[in-house]
Amino acid sequence: MSELFISGGIVIDPEIDGRIRADVWIRDGKIAAVGQMPVPENAQVIDAAGRFVCPGFIDPHGHIDGHEYTGELSLLQGITTTVGGNCGFSPLDIENFFENQKAFPIHQAEMIGMCALREAAGVTDPFRAADEEQADRMAQLCERALMGGACGVSLGPAYTPGSSILEMQTLCRVAKAHGKPVSIDTRMNSMTDLDSLQEAIDLAAHSGCRMIVSHFVYQYGVGVEDEAMAMVERARGMGIDIVFDSGMYKDWCSSIGAALFEPGIMRANGIELHHLRMITGEHIGVVPDEALYAHLREEHPHDAVVVNTGSQRAVYAIAKNPLCMISTDTGAYMPGEGHPQIAGSFPRFLREMARERAELSWEDAVAHITLWPAQVLGLDKKGRMRAGCDADLVIFDPETIADHADFPGLGMPNAANEGLDCVIVAGEIAAKNGCATGAMAGRPVRI
Ligand SMILES: [Zn+2]
Structure with a gap:
């Protein structure tokens, strides 16, 4: 070699x-x-x-899952290890996934996702809870994935509003038994509601697992970010193991067919059509009007959309918190499509936070994107400059x-x-x- x-x-x-x-x-x-x-x-x-x-930078929250083009875009922003399978979405058979990923631009760790587990256990309705038998089946499959090398469990109640505390608690306990973290894409009850964060804290408190709250700025970056960070800090003060990841953009991304874009949920969150911009599909770049919105929900539910309801102040306040791991939330896009986070997140973090705004020293900024995520994820040989x-x-x-x-x-x-x-x-x-x-x-x- x-x-x-x-x-x-x-x-x-x-x-x-x-x-x-x-x-x-x-x-x-x-x-x-x-x-x-x-x-x-x-x-x-x-x-x-x-x-x-x-x-090399470690991205604790992405959705590359073997997608080579966005794997390469991650590499080109200095990421050498990415964590896929987040927000509840992952391959079900992690061993098989790894078998097929022998050569890739960067290293991939993989979470096992709750939505994949629900589907495999026969829970097809996102608005319904798993029954006890189904929750048991999910726990078994989760265990198998963790034994097969999954680095943790990802919960996605934002995408499955029906998921119960019981089924999430069960998965948290399995993760804890294997000494692996749980990430959670918290529920979107409303943009300023902090009950969803309390739910994540409670899950960590009752199971004893390490909890990672996903893309914090996208969940709480609308004026409640300080209170949300204070809640996390208070929980840690009580011995609860909870941290978060967050990106460098205020505009979050999802698919237009997601439960989040049900008209009622949009209204509850104060999301209006002019906040949206399509970032994939035939209407890429377009801010949809009423007719296009209806057409896209019906005919192109998988087209990706960004929502610009966040604040830039929140991006910086969260990114400089010592508990924050910087993440991309990158996904599987084709060239020309997608959110700029897929290409620019980490250089943007260094440019803005260390050089231009001097919110962090260069040393702290580097630790934020290397050693800290390595410690949270249990990657002992990464994020360090030692022989x-x-x-x-x-x-x-x-x-x-x-x-x-x-x-x-x-x-x-x-x-x-x-x-x-x-x-x-x-x-x-x-x-x-x-x-x-x-x-x-x-x-x-x-x-
Ligand atoms: Zn995500």
Whole structure:
């Protein structure tokens, strides 16, 4: 296997909370040494003078699930490990999924999703709760997925409003028994309602599981973000293990056919048609009127839509909270389609939070997107700059790192980022100067 030598960069090691001028030697997919040293004989040298060298970014919340195009867009924003299967949607057979994902642009870990479990247990109506027998069946299938390497369980009551506390509690207990976290896409009762967050806190309190509240800004970023974060902090003060992930955009995304876009639920949430913009399908880029909305719900329920009801202030307030993991919520899109989060999230986080707004030091910003998610997810060999850890690394220019992706109709959702010199996955150069090399060094992350 090839050896790499990253020469003369500024290494940001999130475990020591500081930066050092050091070389990094990579051998057999692992970090062999960090420090000042002579160039090893057979190593390919990468000159990183003036650049930051840090662990590859970890995206704790996505929906790539083996989709290669968005896997590559993740790589091009510096993500070396993604967590799929979120919001309740995942493959049911995780072992089989991993078998089919041997070569991929980045590493994939996978949650087992509640919606997949409900379907397999015969609960087809999203507005109905699973009965006891069905909940038992869900628990068995969940157990099997966790034994097969799933990294946790994802709950999606936002998409299955009928799911009961009992069935979610059962899945939380299974996760706890396996020492794995649970993520939850909280219910959308109304945009400013915090009962849905209390439900997540209660689930964590009663099961003892580690709870990750998904895309916090999309759930609570409409003026209740401070109170929502205070609730999480109070819960932690009582010994409840709860954290959250959040993105860098205020506009959240779903499919137009989802229960969230039932007229009654829209009204309850103060969502109006002018808040919507289609980001896939034949009406891409369009803000729908009444007739188009009805047509899309009827004929194209899977077309994706963004809703711009959030606030930019909330994005920043949440992103700088030490409990926050930065996430993309990326999905399976075709070129030209989708939310800019699929391409720009992590460079945007570094540009806005570290360079332009200085809300976080560079060291804190890097820790936020490397060590912290690795700790939450139990990835012991990732997110760290130590010898023996996985050689998933990013080399970037702090002066120029920037995102350029925008919403369809306003710009390109897959516009290239700037300032990311090199992304290394499992010791191989997977992206260079903004272009994928085709290395396909990503592997399943079985936990
Ligand atoms: Zn999601």
